[in-house]
Amino acid sequence: MDKTINQKAWFLVLPVFLVVAFSAILPLMTVVNYSMQDTFGNNQFFWNGVGWFKELLDPSTDLGGRFLASLGRNLLFSAIILAIEVPLGIVVALSMPRQGWTVAACLVILALPLLIPWNVVGTIWQIFGRPDIGLLGYTLNSLGIDYNYVSNEFDAWATVIVMDVWHWTSLVALLCYAGLKSIPDAYYQAAQIDGASRWAVFKAIQLPKMNRVLLIAVLLRFMDSFMIYTEPFVVTGGGPGNSTTFVSIELVKIALGQFDLGKAAALSLVYNLIILIVCWIFYTVMTNAGAERPEKQGAA
Amino acid sequence: MARIDLVDLAHSYGGNDAPAESFALKPVTMTWRQGGAYALLGPSGCGKTTLLNLISGIVTPSRGKILFDGADITPLSTRERNIAQVFQFPVIYDTMTVGENLAFPLKNRGVPKARIDARVREIANLLDLTPWLGRKATRLTADAKQKISLGRGLVRSDVAAVLFDEPLTVIDPELKWQLRSKLKALHRELDLTMIYVTHDQTEALTFADTVVVMHDGRVVQSGTPAELFDKPEHTFVGYFIGSPGMNIVPARVSGHEARIDGHVIGLHRNYGVLPDGANIEIGVRPEFVNVAAPASGLLSATIERIDDLGRVRFARVRIGEAKFAARVPPGFSVPDNDVGLVFDPAHVHVYADSRLVEGVA
Numbered sequence: 013m014d015k016t017i018n019q020k021a022w023f024l025v026l027p028v029f030l031v032v033a034f035s036a037i038l039p040l041m042t043v044v045n046y047s048m049q050d051t052f053g054n055n056q057f058f059w060n061g062v063g064w065f066k067e068l069l070d071p072s073t074d075l076g077g078r079f080l081a082s083l084g085r086n087l088l089f090s091a092i093i094l095a096i097e098v099p100l101g102i103v104v105a106l107s108m109p110r111q112g113w114t115v116a117a118c119l120v121i122l123a124l125p126l127l128i129p130w131n132v133v134g135t136i137w138q139i140f141g142r143p144d145i146g147l148l149g150y151t152l153n154s155l156g157i158d159y160n161y162v163s164n165e166f167d168a169w170a171t172v173i174v175m176d177v178w179h180w181t182s183l184v185a186l187l188c189y190a191g192l193k194s195i196p197d198a199y200y201q202a203a204q205i206d207g208a209s210r211w212a213v214f215k216a217i218q219l220p221k222m223n224r225v226l227l228i229a230v231l232l233r234f235m236d237s238f239m240i241y242t243e244p245f246v247v248t249g250g251g252p253g254n255s256t257t258f259v260s261i262e263l264v265k266i267a268l269g270q271f272d273l274g275k276a277a278a279l280s281l282v283y284n285l286i287i288l289i290v291c292w293i294f295y296t297v298m299t300n301a302g303a304e305r306p307e308k309q310g311a312a
Numbered sequence: 313m314a315r316i317d318l319v320d321l322a323h324s325y326g327g328n329d330a331p332a333e334s335f336a337l338k339p340v341t342m343t344w345r346q347g348g349a350y351a352l353l354g355p356s357g358c359g360k361t362t363l364l365n366l367i368s369g370i371v372t373p374s375r376g377k378i379l380f381d382g383a384d385i386t387p388l389s390t391r392e393r394n395i396a397q398v399f400q401f402p403v404i405y406d407t408m409t410v411g412e413n414l415a416f417p418l419k420n421r422g423v424p425k426a427r428i429d430a431r432v433r434e435i436a437n438l439l440d441l442t443p444w445l446g447r448k449a450t451r452l453t454a455d456a457k458q459k460i461s462l463g464r465g466l467v468r469s470d471v472a473a474v475l476f477d478e479p480l481t482v483i484d485p486e487l488k489w490q491l492r493s494k495l496k497a498l499h500r501e502l503d504l505t506m507i508y509v510t511h512d513q514t515e516a517l518t519f520a521d522t523v524v525v526m527h528d529g530r531v532v533q534s535g536t537p538a539e540l541f542d543k544p545e546h547t548f549v550g551y552f553i554g555s556p557g558m559n560i561v562p563a564r565v566s567g568h569e570a571r572i573d574g575h576v577i578g579l580h581r582n583y584g585v586l587p588d589g590a591n592i593e594i595g596v597r598p599e600f601v602n603v604a605a606p607a608s609g610l611l612s613a614t615i616e617r618i619d620d621l622g623r624v625r626f627a628r629v630r631i632g633e634a635k636f637a638a639r640v641p642p643g644f645s646v647p648d649n650d651v652g653l654v655f656d657p658a659h660v661h662v663y664a665d666s667r668l669v670e671g672v673a
Contacts, residue, residue: 201370202403204390206464207420216416220406 046277053271064278075266075275079282081254082262089169089258090237093176097233098226100177101184106218108189119189122182134246137175141247161248165255168248172256175243180236184229191225192218224298231294238287259283314380314472316344316367316505321376323362328374336362338529339376344473344507349499351520352509355552359529360509364475367507368397380472397475398465401482402457404449411436411445414463421468435463438498455483459491466498473505480515492519513553525549541597542659547666550595556619556626556637559601563594565662570594573632575611580657581671590664598637600659603627603644603651610652613638618646627651 047064049057070076108118125133141161143149152159161171195217203213241260244250250257250265257265263283267276322339324330332338337359344350352360365371367378369390377386385393396417405413411432418428436442439459444452449460458479465474476495480488496519499506510516516523517537524534525548532546533539544550544558551557564571565586568579572594586592606612613629613636625640629651638653640646662669 196401198399198401198403201368201390201397202399202461202464204370205368205395205397206417207391208416209420212420216405216407 043277046273050274082259086258097181104185105188130242134243138247172244187225187229191222195221227298315346317379319377323373349520350507351516351523353516354526358526360526368395369393396465396471398479400478402461404457406450413449435467476508545668558595558597559636560595561634578657583671593663596660600656601638602654603638606650606652
């Protein structure tokens with residue numbers, strides 16, 4: 013069969029190509045260009061080759077030290093919030109009602125934190141935690157707990173983590189709830205008849221059936237927490253000292269604070285690469301987990 | 313293992329105050345004997361699954377009691393009832409192997425490991441699952457999965473009864489036959505009371521010693537396959553069981569005679585005078601009516617078509633407005649338009665308002 017050849021079709025692709033070029037490819041290439049150079053302002057650039065990348069990976073330099081320290085803090089932060097939000101989300105989803113008007117009420121209440129703009133979340137917690145006027149800060153201090161997120165590293169971390177848990181556990185809970193709702197009643201009835209305990213039902217039915225949504229939840233929460241900027245920036249500004257300075261905050265300090273475009277460009281490329289790799293790993297794991305095909309055999 | 317008594321048992325999904333006609337299961341009192349193979353047969357929505365779920369405790373009855381060996385177990389939960397149930401679609405615990413799936417009901421009840429292993433091997437052997445015992449259960453075909461579900465239902469030897477809720481729906485027709493024979497054999501081997509819900513009469517009649525026919529939330533007849541065939545107690549049983557179903561035609565009945573369309577058919581029994589205002593019908597299975605060449609003494613009917621079922625032919629005919637089926641005797645060449653019908657009086661039954669009227673011999 014003959015294929016129709018019509019070169020005019022390229023014109024139909026052109027608009028998309030132009031949009032992508034201006035919104036993604038050109039800015040990215042600009043960043044790649046910057047990452048190879050150094051600037052002292054006045055639009056004067058000097059070639060630096062892969063110098064910034066070498067520095068980034070060398071903890072003894074200023075740039076490398078700052079990057080690796082903030083990366084470590086970032087990974088620790090992601091690990092902690094995942095360890096809290098995933099089990100907590102599952103527990104919330106399990107204890108939600110299954111039918112009646114309470115379902116709608118619960119869903120609305122759970123969705124509320126997700127609807128609040130990120131800088132507003134930060135502002136809420138910044139005020140909430142203040143020892144002088146904040147409800148949380150004032151209460152804790154009057155109970156005799158010396159709580160001050162501006163001066164104490166532990167308090168700053170606790171505040172940022174509790175804020176993230178408050179903000180995002182709902183997402184995990186909603187995803188898990190959707191997973192739970194898709195389990196047919198027959199499974200629960202069969203488990204009852206098989207004499208399964210509450211824990212056995214969770215282990216044998218609910219957890220395996222929530223597998224896919226849990227992977228999505230972990231992926232989303234990891235990506236989001238790894239890129240977190242607004243909330244800790246509003247609450248602690250990265251302090252006290254550098255204790256809550258995550259990679260994104262460090263990046264903004266270098267790029268806009270010091271106007272070190274070369275260093276910032278190199279850092280953002282590496283940052284981007286890490287996110288891409290993690291995405292790819294999660295994607296591969298998820299598609300493999302879903303690729304269960306029944307094998308044809310003569311068991312019947 | 314137990315005798316199961318249902319005492320005035322009824323259920324409405326709309327609560328106890330719902331009007332009596334809306335009950336999914338109208339009050340029923342009956343006894344299921346220990347070791348019996350029962351089938352609950354009826355069309356979709358007739359209440360058979362409701363009855364099953366009441367016995368297993370998944371649904372709590374609006375009224376009445378359920379007794380296991382005389383002990384009232386109505387308030388007990390499913391877990392405490394000691395019952396096994398197999399559902400329409402296979403229920404498999406994804407993370408477990410086939411063997412672990414089979415062992416699950418025993419493990420939950422704290423049975424010693426050695427006894428679990430022995431019993432799992434026995435059941436796996438009966439269901440031909442032995443080669444798959446160590447495999448993950450998720451990766452099997454639908455019918456293998458349903459066999460695992462069946463196995464989980466049969467693995468406990470101390471259950472009061474094993475309930476099956478249309479367990480062969482997802483199975484290919486060819487395997488259906490095999491599995492059904494297997495179940496029948498298992499019933500003999502394991503001496504368990506089995507209650508099997510189905511809307512397929514072949515399934516019910518081949519599996520059960522006693523078939524309980526349900527219609528519109530009521531048990532309309534319970535008996536052996538032969539009883540259901542020979543003497544349906546309700547016109548519903550007549551046309552639901554048998555292929556083609558029983559012929560039911562309005563008639564006037566008095567004494568030893570029934571009149572259809574002004575034509576008289578002799579009856580085997582004396583029905584005296586039937587109550588006024590009742591809707592009187594006669595019912596006769598197509599197997600007991602032969603078509604013949606039209607003759608003056610015979611009820612005449614118009615041929616519509618002939619169904620050739622291989623070993624037997626049935627003529628679909630019309631008597632006035634009423635549809636009717638009758639056997640075509642071997643070798644009889646069917647005329648194009650009209651035939652006469654020859655009735656076997658011993659098998660003509662009389663129904664008043666759909667219920668069988670017993671005549672006097």
